[in-house]
Amino acid sequence: MSGLVNSPPGGGTENASGIIVRVRPLTETSLVIHWLSPELGRLATVAKGARRPKSPLRGKLDVFFEADFSFARSRRSELHRLREVVVRETHEPLRRELARLRQVAYAAALIEQTTEPATPLPAITGLFVSFVRWVSGTEPRARHVLAFELRLLRELGLAPDAGESRLNPAARELLAQLTEVPWAELGALRPEPGTARAVRQFLHGFLVYQFGRLAAGRAAALGAG
Template identity: 40%
Template sequence: MVCLVESARGTIIRLTKLSDTSLIILWMSEEEGLLKTVAKGARRPKSAFAGRLDLFVDAGFQWSRSRSSDLHGLREVAVTDYREPLRGNYRDSVVAAYFGQLLEMVLELNHAEPEIFALLQRGLAYLTEEGGSRKAVLHFEKEVARLLGLGDGAQRGILNAYGKLPASREHCLDLFI
């Protein structure tokens, strides 16, 4: 059986422990949209993935597509931006995590959304350079709603279409009071 290896560029928006040694990585990529990969052995000290898998990291990566599930096998990661300033600030990390949670809620897996990928890149760059703000959160929501064709009322449009917003939204906005 031939195992086809595919390549993409993306940003890690969620990490989940799968086992004592493995992680599930949720990527937002230009080519595939939301993509889940499994990094077997990634939690081992001498893993080939050591130091490469962290929240908001931008990287080129290779994976093998699974025929039977939405979890694909991660093969290789080449980090292009660690976004250390973003991860070093609690408030900005909370806002960035909210951006990822919102996208996870409104997007389908394995469906390319290049405009939303570009929005996430701009949003994370803004947080890295300028820091988080209430205005940045509301603007991101408004742009997501616009790109999804939900109209101009971001919060209302997303609520009407999906029935809720991520639970972390309230905490995120409370940081700016």
């Protein structure tokens, strides 16, 4: 997925691609749509009239939809006017199982906590999209969330140094595997329960140390087992 911007900031219509990470009502008829885009980073748009029955945007704006979209950049605020949306992928399985939705929602919250708006995030957007696609098509497991945390920390330049931790060798090896192993191979890992618990607790403390608090939804996301 790539972001395409055809017009310079400050005027005209810009075209981009991205994934919706949050939707909230603005008025009785309008919505605020928060996007994650490779070239634009985190971007907020106003979808005026999107809640009206005959709106051309109705049915196109839900969390974790991947889409191409156009918007008019505001000169006065960080809320830009959404014009058109072409949905590319809805990730429907997320809406059929709460555990999947919780994992992806937590990942989105963690990105919002750890990044600044209006900053290009190509690697982080790619990581998030790959995570959403993987979670949509597989049984939710806690290790997927831990792997996402570690990979996001790496992209942020904050990867933990296992060698300086108090983790035992087995936990250090699991930490490395969760960071490097492809999504499709995570299911083959067979850590001892104590090893997995040690990594989970280590990351809990590391995230609090780096960011001051945990992003909302971590406990629920890890509840998948």
